[in-house]
Amino acid sequence: MNVQKHSTEVPCADGLTMALDIYAPADAPAPLPTTVVCHGFKGFKDWGFFPALCERLASRGRAMAIFDFSHSGVVPQTPGEFSRLDLFEAQTVPRHVEDLGTILDFLDDSDFAANANLQRNKHYNVLGHSLGGGVGVVRASDDGRITQIATMNSVSHFRRVPEEAKVTLATAGHVLIPNARTGQDMPLGQAWFDTLDECDVEEAAEMIFVPALVIQGTADTSVTPDEGEAINSWIPGSRLVMVEGGDHVFGAKHPFGGWTPQLEEVASELHEFLPHLDRLGGI
Numbered sequence: 001m002n003v004q005k006h007s008t009e010v011p012c013a014d015g016l017t018m019a020l021d022i023y024a025p026a027d028a029p030a031p032l033p034t035t036v037v038c039h040g041f042k043g044f045k046d047w048g049f050f051p052a053l054c055e056r057l058a059s060r061g062r063a064m065a066i067f068d069f070s071h072s073g074v075v076p077q078t079p080g081e082f083s084r085l086d087l088f089e090a091q092t093v094p095r096h097v098e099d100l101g102t103i104l105d106f107l108d109d110s111d112f113a114a115n116a117n118l119q120r121n122k123h124y125n126v127l128g129h130s131l132g133g134g135v136g137v138v139r140a141s142d143d144g145r146i147t148q149i150a151t152m153n154s155v156s157h158f159r160r161v162p163e164e165a166k167v168t169l170a171t172a173g174h175v176l177i178p179n180a181r182t183g184q185d186m187p188l189g190q191a192w193f194d195t196l197d198e199c200d201v202e203e204a205a206e207m208i209f210v211p212a213l214v215i216q217g218t219a220d221t222s223v224t225p226d227e228g229e230a231i232n233s234w235i236p237g238s239r240l241v242m243v244e245g246g247d248h249v250f251g252a253k254h255p256f257g258g259w260t261p262q263l264e265e266v267a268s269e270l271h272e273f274l275p276h277l278d279r280l281g282g283i
Helices: 050-058 085-090 093-109 111-115 131-140 163-172 190-194 201-205 225-234 261-273
Strands: 003-011 017-025 034-038 063-067 124-129 146-152 174-178 185-189 212-217 239-243
Touching: 003 050, 003 093, 003 111, 017 050, 017 093, 034 050, 034 093, 034 131, 050 063, 050 261, 063 093, 085 185, 093 111, 093 124, 093 131, 124 131, 131 146, 131 201, 146 261, 163 174, 163 190, 185 190, 201 225, 212 225, 212 261, 225 239, 239 261
Parallel strands: 034 063, 034 124, 124 146, 146 212, 212 239
Antiparallel strands: 003 017, 017 063, 174 185
C-alpha cells in the first residue's frame, strides 16, 4: 500500500504543542487500526529508524502515529533539533504519561484523525522504545483505550541517573546529561527526581491485562536484557522476543542508514503482533 504522512501539532493544556505524524495507507479500503509510538530519552519522532519503521508497518494495513513529547526538547518550530533545553530540563515521567493521554484524546475527537482514515472506536495500540516503553506501560495500566502494548528495549524503572552525576543538583538545580551525537550537555532538573515515585513500571505492568509484546536486544548495554525479562515477567501473559545481537537501537543510526537484520526482525515481530486490516492482532 502507498503510504502518506499526515502532520499536525497537538495542543497541550499549558499552551505547549507536540508535533504528530500519522503514517497511513493512502488507498486503505477501510478505517485503519492505530498504533501510537513513544520515543525514548534523548529521542524524537524523526530519530533514526522511527520514520522507516512507521512507514513499513503502515504499508501493511495500519496507521502509525508518532509524536514528540512536549518536554523532549524538540519542538515543532525546529524539528529534529534539541533547541529547547529549558523544556528538556523541566521534563518529568508523569508529564510524559500525560502527553500520551493528550495524544489519545486528540485522536479520539479530531477531524485530523478522521481525514487520515483512522478507526474511530477509541481503541489504540501503543509501541514504546526505551523510556517511551516505560511510559506506555504506565499509561496502559489505567487507560482502557489501550488494547495492546508493545515495547522495544523498554526501561523497567526510571531511576537511570548515576549518583555521581547528581552532584550539581544542590548547586545548579540540574544534572547534565551528555549527548554524544550532538555534543550538547542536556540539563535534567530537580522535578524529574522529585516525581519519580509517581510512576512505577513494575506496579503498572502487573495491572496490564491486554496482549503485550516485549522486544529486547541481547546486546543492549543501555537497557540490559534483564530489564526486558523483568517486564515480561510482570505483565500477565506477555510474550518476550530476544533479538540476538540487537543493541539499544537494533543497529540503526541517525540519520537512518538502512535496515539491519536486527531491525528487520523487530519489524517482522511487530507486524505479526499489531492489528492491521487483515488481522485483529494479539499474541
